[in-house]
Amino acid sequence: MLQAAPSPARPRVPSLIKRNTALVALSQSFSGAGMPLAYGIGPLMVVAVTGSASLAGLSVGLFGLSRFLVSYPVGKVTDTYGRKPGIQLGLAVALLGALVVAWSLSLKSIVVLTAGFLIFGMGMAAAHQLRVAVADMFPPVLRAEALGYVALGSIAGLAISPVLVAAAEQIAPGLGQDPMVLPWLMLPVMIVIGMVLVTFIRPDPKVIGENLALYFPGTTAVHRNEHTPPEFSIMRLLRVTPIRLAVVANCAAQGNMSIVMVLTSLVLHHHGHSLTAIALSHMFHTVGMFGFTIPLGRLADRLGREQVMYPGVAIALVGAVLVTFTAAFWSVTLGTFLVGLGWAAANVASTALIADRTETAERGRAIGVNDSAAGGMTVATAFVTGPLVQWGGLPAAGMVAVVFALVPLAMLAAHRMRGPAQT
8 A cells, every 4th residue: 555745835737637637527518417417317217117216216226236246347347458448338237228228118017117227327436537537637736626617517516517407307208208207318428429539538647647757747646665465455455444444434425414415305395395495405405515626626635635534524414413413494404505515525535545545557556446435335225214204203314414424434533542543
């Protein structure tokens, strides 16, 4: 495992790195348009196929499962063959999944729909290696901010998704298509644009990462501990205390957010707020998730990863409390915004921390472990949130979200009481 070197002065970014980063962000904008689509109309498609709302959360759970299954294996692919082949493979799989999802509604088959969501989710999880590509191309002093630009591309994807849906609603009747099917038939065009953009990224970001000093003279991102064994091992990765805590913090923020995203709608509806108000509240949550990733990244570069990651988890905790135990629209909306903001801080900082402490040749797998763990947390919360609300009411689910956020903070406190880590 690698130890982070002291941060040098902020270096100048070469034009080639700027161009590649812009291509990554643009690719994320187009190819990422499918995920808001999946979360927005996916549950409606499940209801349309099954005729029941009992499985409405199936799509969200399947996307979490896809991320859990694929993130580490695709990281191994990109560590072996380069970032671009793994990303392109993921986007091709996502394209196939979008077509299967569209086909399922005409068949009225929940089996085909489930397969389509799984395939699409696995492809999009593989495409998350775009973040690894950016991490490769920057030294630690700039890395977290660069990761923020990739997240900023997700905002553009959020804007594209409603356009696809609106266009489908206008065009579908004249074509004799279901308005929920047509966006999935339009999505492959967006994915192909994303794939074309990736082809223009040169050289492969993994090559840049392995020769970082050629692009940032005088900077040394990391150095190898001379006692480090050559083989990558998940257990060896997690034995490094900062990495282990980063994975736990990211999982905690993900679990907290997964529950609160459901609770926000239920709480606002319970207190008599309109659907428009609920949609507005979710918009603020999305702004919290993606609107501040660049300044959060800059803070993580300047102050340190942990100085952003742990406060992010604490902010998510405060947000969960507001959503769970207040009734006013603006207090609940402030809570869901804070949960999104806390998740963004924890996600950007934890990804940068793991990238800092791993070699380029193993970075895809290391970040894949982090993503797989977060995907597993999404699956777990998808299954437990409904029963928690049914058996214990909304406060019970909210308290679980709070407890998730407490775990990494408690682990950090216990670790500091024991003394500094031996890495």
